[in-house]
Amino acid sequence: MAEQEQTPRAWYIGAHRDEVGDAAILVGDPARVERIAEHMQDVQMLPEKRGLKTITGTRDGQRITVSAFGMGAPIATIVLHELHALGIRNFLRIGTAMAVAPAKLGDFVLADAALRAEGTSDTYAPLGFPAVADFDLNRVLRDRLQTSPTDWHAGIFGTYDGFYTQMFGLSGERRELIGKLKDDIRKYGLIGTDMETSALLTAARILRVRASTLCVATVDAETQEKIEDDLMATLEREMFEIALDAMSTMAGFDTH
Numbered sequence: 001m002a003e004q005e006q007t008p009r010a011w012y013i014g015a016h017r018d019e020v021g022d023a024a025i026l027v028g029d030p031a032r033v034e035r036i037a038e039h040m041q042d043v044q045m046l047p048e049k050r051g052l053k054t055i056t057g058t059r060d061g062q063r064i065t066v067s068a069f070g071m072g073a074p075i076a077t078i079v080l081h082e083l084h085a086l087g088i089r090n091f092l093r094i095g096t097a098m099a100v101a102p103a104k105l106g107d108f109v110l111a112d113a114a115l116r117a118e119g120t121s122d123t124y125a126p127l128g129f130p131a132v133a134d135f136d137l138n139r140v141l142r143d144r145l146q147t148s149p150t151d152w153h154a155g156i157f158g159t160y161d162g163f164y165t166q167m168f169g170l171s172g173e174r175r176e177l178i179g180k181l182k183d184d185i186r187k188y189g190l191i192g193t194d195m196e197t198s199a200l201l202t203a204a205r206i207l208r209v210r211a212s213t214l215c216v217a218t219v220d221a222e223t224q225e226k227i228e229d230d231l232m233a234t235l236e237r238e239m240f241e242i243a244l245d246a247m248s249t250m251a252g253f254d255t256h
């Protein structure tokens with residue numbers, strides 16, 4: 001039997017150890033995997049299960065895996081945990097976040113840490129444990145962001161489970177619940193909100209690997225105004241370039 005067939009495939013993402021790279025970029029939307037692939041070389045599509053699309057390709061000679069988790073902290077940490085078990089030690093989530101002033105629509109927001117308002121990180125460590133991004137990875141990201149024409153902000157994210165109950169009011173009395181999010185933003189000085197970051201940062205610290213989040217601010221937390229599609233497409237391409245540059249640098253770093 002070939003060596004590869006003797007090593008188990010990861011339960012949900014279905015990949016073998018030798019099919020993944022030295023660093024991983026985690027995205028929500030599977031369509032984003034196809035789009036980032038255009039910025040990489042030698043791209044190999046891995047088996048797709050439950051919509052968890054994964055590719056491995058190269059960038060500046062380093063092998064990088066990109067995995068889509070869909071939405072929400074429980075599945076995002078499953079994907080991180082499986083890629084960790086396959087040997088990856090550097091993780092960056094890229095995607096979208098709700099913007100909070102001074103960040104404005106179309107800016108990049110980088111998570112230095114995150115408020116743990118979701119329920120998944122608690123299964124890794126008690127709430128007193130901080131959800132903190134990796135300092136080396138964020139230094140590399142800051143250096144790369146300095147070269148970007150787009151404004152960017154670094155600070156503390158808030159991560160929530162309830163999209164229509166905690167983050168984005170559709171109508172009627174549900175809108176009142178969003179007041180709690182605005183209170184958190186003001187009280188704790190949050191710069192952006194999403195549904196995965198605090199769980200990923202906590203899991204990564206417990207698993208002793210590096211992780212961070214870089215997002216485009218796509219929704220205004222105050223007005224709920226959304227970014228235009230054309231601008232998002234441009235910013236997404238820039239985010240791919242920043243993420244791939246940073247992760248190809250990190251792939252050569254020793255872990256802690």
Ligand SMILES: O=P(O)(O)O[C@H]1O[C@H](CO)[C@@H](O)[C@H]1O
Pocket residue numbers: 027028029070071072094095096097163194195196
């Ligand atoms: O970063 P992306 O994949 O766009 O995900 C963000 O959008 C989804 C909800 O709008 C959540 O998963 C949130 O974190």
Ligand SMILES: O=c1cc[nH]c(=O)[nH]1
Pocket residue numbers: 096097098167168193194195218219
């Ligand atoms: O409103 C938003 C936009 C992006 N991501 C979120 O989690 N919420």
